[in-house]
Amino acid sequence: MAEAQWGPHMTSFRTLLAGAGLASTLMASTALAQSGEPIKVGVLHSLSGTMAISETTLKDAMLMLVEEQNKKGGVLGRPLEAVVVDPASDWPLFAEKARELIEGEGVDVVFGCWTSVSRKSVLPVFEELNSLLFYPVQYEGEESQRNVFYTGAAPNQQAIPAVDYLMEQESVERWVLAGTDYVYPRTTNKILEAYLIDKGVAPEDIMINYTPFGHSDWQTIVSDIKTFGSAGKKTAVVSTINGDANVPFYKELGNQGIAATDIPVVAFSVGEEELAGLDTAPLVGHLAAWNYFMSVDTPENDVFINAWLDFIGDDDRVTNDPMEAHYIGFNMWVQAVEKAGTTDVDAVIDGIVGVTVPNLTGGMSEMLPNHHITKPVLVGEIQDDGQFSVVWETEGLVPGDAWSDFLPESAPLIADWTDPINCGNFNTVTESCGGVTN
Amino acid sequence: MTPLRRWFAATLLLMLPVCTAAQTPSEDAFAALVGALPDASFAEVETLVGRMAATGDPRARAVLEALGAGALHRLKSNDAVVIVRNVAGDDHAVDALTGDSYGAIPRRGSTAIRVNNSLRRAVSAAVGIVTLRDPDPATRLGAARAAFRAPDPAQSDALAAARRAEQDPRVREALSEALARATLQDDTASVDDRLSAIGVIAARGDGTALGVLTPLVQAADPQIAAAAGTAVDRIERSRARWAMAQNVWFGLSLGSVLLLAAIGLAITFGVMGVINMAHGELVMLGAYTTFFVQNIIRTSFPGLFDWSLLIAAPLAFLVAGAVGVAIERGCVRFLYGRPLETLLATWGVSLILQQSVRSVFGPNNREVGNPSWMSGALEIGQMTVTYNRLWILVFALAVFAVLLVVMRRTPIGLQMRAVTQNRAMAANMGIRTGWVDAMTFGLGAGIAGLAGVALSQIDNVSPNLGQSYIVDSFMVVVFGGAGNLWGTLAGAFSIGIANKFLEPYAGAVLAKIVVLVAIILFIQKRPRGLFAVKGRAVDA
Numbered sequence: 001m002a003e004a005q006w007g008p009h010m011t012s013f014r015t016l017l018a019g020a021g022l023a024s025t026l027m028a029s030t031a032l033a034q035s036g037e038p039i040k041v042g043v044l045h046s047l048s049g050t051m052a053i054s055e056t057t058l059k060d061a062m063l064m065l066v067e068e069q070n071k072k073g074g075v076l077g078r079p080l081e082a083v084v085v086d087p088a089s090d091w092p093l094f095a096e097k098a099r100e101l102i103e104g105e106g107v108d109v110v111f112g113c114w115t116s117v118s119r120k121s122v123l124p125v126f127e128e129l130n131s132l133l134f135y136p137v138q139y140e141g142e143e144s145q146r147n148v149f150y151t152g153a154a155p156n157q158q159a160i161p162a163v164d165y166l167m168e169q170e171s172v173e174r175w176v177l178a179g180t181d182y183v184y185p186r187t188t189n190k191i192l193e194a195y196l197i198d199k200g201v202a203p204e205d206i207m208i209n210y211t212p213f214g215h216s217d218w219q220t221i222v223s224d225i226k227t228f229g230s231a232g233k234k235t236a237v238v239s240t241i242n243g244d245a246n247v248p249f250y251k252e253l254g255n256q257g258i259a260a261t262d263i264p265v266v267a268f269s270v271g272e273e274e275l276a277g278l279d280t281a282p283l284v285g286h287l288a289a290w291n292y293f294m295s296v297d298t299p300e301n302d303v304f305i306n307a308w309l310d311f312i313g314d315d316d317r318v319t320n321d322p323m324e325a326h327y328i329g330f331n332m333w334v335q336a337v338e339k340a341g342t343t344d345v346d347a348v349i350d351g352i353v354g355v356t357v358p359n360l361t362g363g364m365s366e367m368l369p370n371h372h373i374t375k376p377v378l379v380g381e382i383q384d385d386g387q388f389s390v391v392w393e394t395e396g397l398v399p400g401d402a403w404s405d406f407l408p409e410s411a412p413l414i415a416d417w418t419d420p421i422n423c424g425n426f427n428t429v430t431e432s433c434g435g436v437t438n
Numbered sequence: 439m440t441p442l443r444r445w446f447a448a449t450l451l452l453m454l455p456v457c458t459a460a461q462t463p464s465e466d467a468f469a470a471l472v473g474a475l476p477d478a479s480f481a482e483v484e485t486l487v488g489r490m491a492a493t494g495d496p497r498a499r500a501v502l503e504a505l506g507a508g509a510l511h512r513l514k515s516n517d518a519v520v521i522v523r524n525v526a527g528d529d530h531a532v533d534a535l536t537g538d539s540y541g542a543i544p545r546r547g548s549t550a551i552r553v554n555n556s557l558r559r560a561v562s563a564a565v566g567i568v569t570l571r572d573p574d575p576a577t578r579l580g581a582a583r584a585a586f587r588a589p590d591p592a593q594s595d596a597l598a599a600a601r602r603a604e605q606d607p608r609v610r611e612a613l614s615e616a617l618a619r620a621t622l623q624d625d626t627a628s629v630d631d632r633l634s635a636i637g638v639i640a641a642r643g644d645g646t647a648l649g650v651l652t653p654l655v656q657a658a659d660p661q662i663a664a665a666a667g668t669a670v671d672r673i674e675r676s677r678a679r680w681a682m683a684q685n686v687w688f689g690l691s692l693g694s695v696l697l698l699a700a701i702g703l704a705i706t707f708g709v710m711g712v713i714n715m716a717h718g719e720l721v722m723l724g725a726y727t728t729f730f731v732q733n734i735i736r737t738s739f740p741g742l743f744d745w746s747l748l749i750a751a752p753l754a755f756l757v758a759g760a761v762g763v764a765i766e767r768g769c770v771r772f773l774y775g776r777p778l779e780t781l782l783a784t785w786g787v788s789l790i791l792q793q794s795v796r797s798v799f800g801p802n803n804r805e806v807g808n809p810s811w812m813s814g815a816l817e818i819g820q821m822t823v824t825y826n827r828l829w830i831l832v833f834a835l836a837v838f839a840v841l842l843v844v845m846r847r848t849p850i851g852l853q854m855r856a857v858t859q860n861r862a863m864a865a866n867m868g869i870r871t872g873w874v875d876a877m878t879f880g881l882g883a884g885i886a887g888l889a890g891v892a893l894s895q896i897d898n899v900s901p902n903l904g905q906s907y908i909v910d911s912f913m914v915v916v917f918g919g920a921g922n923l924w925g926t927l928a929g930a931f932s933i934g935i936a937n938k939f940l941e942p943y944a945g946a947v948l949a950k951i952v953v954l955v956a957i958i959l960f961i962q963k964r965p966r967g968l969f970a971v972k973g974r975a976v977d978a
Contacts, residue, residue: 047801048796050902052796052901212946216896216906217688219827220685221946224942230645230652232652248898261559261562276802277802
């Protein structure tokens with residue numbers, strides 16, 4: 001999702017943090033009474049640098065999941081041990097740290113990455129060393145790799161349903177697609193533009209705008225949006241603006257007096273964590289589309305939130321969508337390992353397809369042959385307490401689609417990692433593997 | 439909506455008028471409407487809202503306002519509809535109908551009745567109808583504006599009656615506009631009525647008027663289409679004229695942010711020649727000081743919130759200044775004359791500061807609120823001037839003026855200039871050069887802290903705050919001419935305005951690149967920047 005121009009390099013701090021994380025988890029696992037060699041679980045999230053803002057929470061969520069599983073007796077009668085490393089928001093370092101986890105520490109599975117560029121950077125490592133990666137963040141799609149499991153949303157599980165909601169419920173006719181200038185917004189907006197034109201929206205009713213990372217001066221763009229919205233047609237903004245730039249964007253919206261009842265903004269990268277830095281009173285009614293909201297009222301979610309607040313020891317902390325993705329992915333892996341009776345990578349890859357685990361919104365998510373999962377799509381409106389209230393959801397779960405049907409070059413492609421296809425980019429027209437290179 | 443729910447909704451809506459007719463006391467009908475809210479779909483709630491307003495029940499306003507604010511809940515314990523208020527961190531529930539208090543309720547002890555944007559519009563229109571005759575003119579103005587936003591021909595008579603009774607000219611004007619918009623929505627209105635309505639809307643002359651009138655250009659009646667067309671043309675021409683002024687304002691505002699970020703660096707880098715990569719982190723410390731001050735004010739002295747920035751400013755100056763002195767004494771003073779080492783050392787310091795803040799305050803954004811006098815915007819003609827940016831511009835110029843006075847008119851300023859121009863001579867005259875170095879660096883750092891107070895109002899307060907400003911700051915100082923404060927001022931504003939004039943044509947990404955390339959070319963031509971410091975001292 002989010003990426004940044006540079007990442008700091010601070011070896012001493014990084015090692016210190018990684019060491020501290022390792023030491024604390026070692027102590028936690030030795031205190032328990034399981035027998036046998038521990039199963040090592042790698043956690044590859046940035047704890048320093050620009051992405052620490054989002055990824056630190058996911059590291060904590062993983063530590064909590066491991067601790068809870070150990071309380072339940074571990075996996076295969078063996079305790080789990082989390083191995084935390086800090087790739088410091090530095091993309092090449094992600095590949096190095098992934099190698100260190102798999103070769104050096106001998107972990108059986110890795111949960112990690114946030115930005116698409118960090119995921120792309122570790123892909124060759126996981127392929128070469130044949131290990132497992134669970135990737136928990138919504139992303140642009142157009143990818144499926146044998147060793148990677150995508151537990152976040154593909155575009156058809158977030159962007160397309162959100163646009164449908166605006167079109168049907170708010171009768172939006174004019175669209176601003178605003179995003180940060182990198183691969184996720186550009187691909188998502190390409191898919192959305194094709195989809196809107198397909199739905200009969202005139203090209204002059206679509207305005208596309210890109211801004212640099214960490215953009216803080218939104219005056220011109222917000223005033224452009226205001227002008228674009230005064231053509232007598234209901235206008236909405238579809239925002240793929242990255243985490244850090246959102247705060248000044250929403251502040252400018254509020255100050256220039258754009259209320260959600262006039263021009264609603266639906267965001268794909270703004271969750272409970274991002275709103276924590278904002279006074280949300282002027283933003284009430286702006287929307288976000290996710291597969292999970294903290295406000296969802298189910299017994300599973302209550303249990304998860306209470307466990308999280310107890311673990312972190314701070315009642316003001318929030319839960320968010322990527323945390324739920326880790327919750328689902330972790331439970332899927334546990335179940336696949338129990339089913340296979342071993343942590344062997346090939347056995348888990350074969351066994352995990354078709355595994356079903358409860359998600360936190362009251363449904364059962366299934367791992368699909370394309371290594372994506374089924375999820376519900378929820379549209380929520382921002383409330384003045386920084387939470388979202390769900391105003392719409394899909395009936396049933398939506399299966400994740402690795403290759404978008406709305407882009408001509410990827411429409412004929414499918415991914416299926418079961419026999420006989422066993423391919424991440426199978427072209428259904430030529431019936432051969434290797435549709436496009438990625 | 440499932441067929442069953444649709445059937446239920448239809449029955450409910452059919453039955454309600456019967457209930458109203460059967461039970462003469464209207465409060466029972468109101469109670470029935472309120473009781474139906476929790477299980478209704480959005481569309482059904484919208485109908486119920488209209489009916490609640492129509493009952494004229496005195497409790498309608500409070501219930502509707504709570505519904506619009508998302509504060510109308512259903513208690514899980516006994517299904518009562520309650521209004522929830524946050525009192526000192528706890529949720530307190532009051533029965534929506536009887537006003538009985540349930541006291542504090544547990545977290546997740548109630549379910550909010552959900553509202554979406556179209557429902558929120560309906561609620562504000564309904565509140566508008568209820569409050570059109572309110573004794574307070576401000577409430578009546580709000581009611582008229584709500585009616586304008588949700589035009590409904592069925593309310594035309596109520597609006598016309600309210601306008602006849604209205605004494606306040608502003609409310610009268612707002613009511614006329616609301617009435618005109620409702621007339622334009624009314625298919626049965628005569629052409630003359632519609633033409634005069636177009637006139638009323640066109641007189642607004644803003645973007646909203648444009649939004650109302652543009653669809654009418656395609657109207658079937660040629661007279662209406664022509665009138666709307668003329669009005670739209672006129673508004674668009676005046677907008678084009680104002681666009682220039684708006685761009686200049688945006689440029690000045692961006693320039694003031696750049697000036698604030700760079701002005702501290704103009705001292706440490708410009709005057710002292712220290713390449714201080716930790717400058718951005720000093721700005722960040724100022725922003726976190728603001729957060730810290732606001733936190734204390736929020737918990738202990740909520741009445742002082744509007745003063746929080748004024749209280750934070752001197753503290754931020756002291757905190758950042760003290761850290762600056764510590765950096766100078768502990769690190770930079772051993773490296774004078776070795777720019778490369780200084781660069782690396784201060785960069786290291788910047789990372790240490792960043793990670794320390796991350797460890798103490800956490801990696802997440804921290805919320806710094808806008809005081810009331812910095813929220814909202816001022817409309818000047820077709821131009822929007824947001825108050826927070828207006829005050830930041832004023833603040834930047836004030837800081838600049840004070841700094842200029844300190845450097846030119848005070849003994850410490852004189853000593854600073856003397857030491858940087860000729861260290862050996864200054865030492866011979868009895869100036870404690872080491873002490874002056876520390877004070878100069880501390881002054882630059884303190885001003886960076888002041889910048890942090892202002893930037894906390896428009897940017898996110900996170901450990902990464904400083905990183906986004908460090909490159910821009912160096913750009914401004916180098917472009918303006920190191921060692922010259924006026925150069926920094928001119929540099930900041932010309933970069934800001936150039937950026938804002940390029941942005942509409944080139945887009946935000948390209949505009950930044952073009953400005954950067956232009957500055958590089960300019961520096962090739964004039965290596966000392968816009969306002970070069972002349973004299974022998976420069977080459978020493």
